[in-house]
Amino acid sequence: MAKVIVVGGVAGGATAASQLRRLNQEIDITIYEKDRDISFANCGLPYHIGGEVDARRKLIAATPESFNEKAVSVFTYHEVVGVNTDKQFVTVKNITTGEQFNDTYDYLILSPGGRARIVHGLENAEGAFSLHNIEDMDKIMAFIDENKVQDAVIVGTGFIGMEMAENLRLRDIGVTVVHKNENIYGHVEADIVAVLHQEMEKNGIDLKLNAEVDYYQDGFLFLTNNEKIKAPLIIQGIGLNPNTEFLKDSGVAMTAHGLIPVNQYGQTNVENVYTLGDVMETKYLHVPEQPANIKLAWPAHRMAYVIANHIHGAYDVTFEGLLGTNIMRFFDYEVGSIGIPQAAVRDYEHFVIDHQQNFKAGYMEGASKIKIKIYVANDGTILRASIVSKHGVDKRLDTLAAHIRMGGKAQDLVNIEVAYSPPFSSPKSFLNMVGYKAIEEMKKRGLM
């Protein structure tokens, strides 16, 4: 019987194991997870802290016991510390006992994700946390309750920082956000997210721009701009480092940043070693020469399905590449983007369209603006787009994702027949209007 070892038991690893078991009742599957929990909804963690997800148990999708019932062996507090791809075994450390042992595999699936970066100066700060798993969430919630926390500082304005700022305010905790430059939520353009500054102000968040943590002392943060702020609770959200050090000397190829390139089946350079999730490097679907590492749930889930099928022998199921579609709610606003990063757009001859109109018929109660910035290559390829509004960002981004996925260009947006009635959009809907503007611009530039 073929034997599969899965490293990491959360989004990518647990999903790959479940999919494989669904396809194949015979294959032997073992998951090694170095931490306490498996198969939980990372994405829901901030919303339990804020109270929108009322019960903690709702965040847990599966347990070691529920996997055991499906004949999948799960070992928590077991860290894979080495891989020998020649002899096909992993070295595992039982974190509880310190004991090490080897376990052989026919197929190895790597989904070790990343770990939160620690802000320089906060290494030993009491009350400084990052939020990556349920253990972190439990610690943060216990700390808030035990210390009756009234004030918090968020360092960094990625999606975890922003979501935590919102959710701590929902608990009536005073929030100060510290950001190193002026461009908060920096993976989306400054003019698109400008409205989030006002949203912070409206919701009582104190935003410190062009400031970094210098040092921490006795419950206070000292910033590089010479400010001193009360910091009984600090949440750090400055990105992730890939957990791939254990693959050093394994023969699995990695980039200089510790990411693992994969092919359309999720295979690494070693045929029977697969990778998915936050550590995989794949390509953009619409601009395939651009490498893509998108640390979001959809890529992990899709690749889990592809890998499970490939191990099961279904070679027609492939991973086609990513668009990087993402969205976040911040109080009354929704903001998201799709496509290659802002910096990568410069590699292509392109033009930019800025467009705004009401997200629903302007005469309807509650109508307000929806705004897009879209980058179009000379042949009409939609390289990237960012959208902000109080409503309807998700459906526009999802429509763009489907459109680009099916090979649609900017000039084809005029042909999308939308579902229209006044509470939802306009007869000449938002994306149609972007298409008309793209055609106008392409004609002006002699591109069509």
Ligand SMILES: Cc1cc2nc3c(=O)[nH]c(=O)nc-3n(C[C@H](O)[C@H](O)[C@H](O)COP(=O)(O)OP(=O)(O)OC[C@H]3O[C@@H](n4cnc5c(N)ncnc54)[C@H](O)[C@@H]3O)c2cc1C
């Ligand atoms: C707070 C939060 C909110 C998020 N919100 C969203 C969202 O709204 N939308 C979205 O699309 N994505 C969101 N994400 C991102 C999404 O959760 C990740 O992209 C996804 O979890 C990645 O899956 P993964 O399997 O690569 O890594 P993980 O889910 O992080 O799992 C990796 C697991 O591997 C274990 N591991 C690591 N090394 C070893 C080893 N050597 N041996 C054994 N085990 C090991 C780790 O302990 C970890 O449990 C969020 C993430 C967080 C933390």
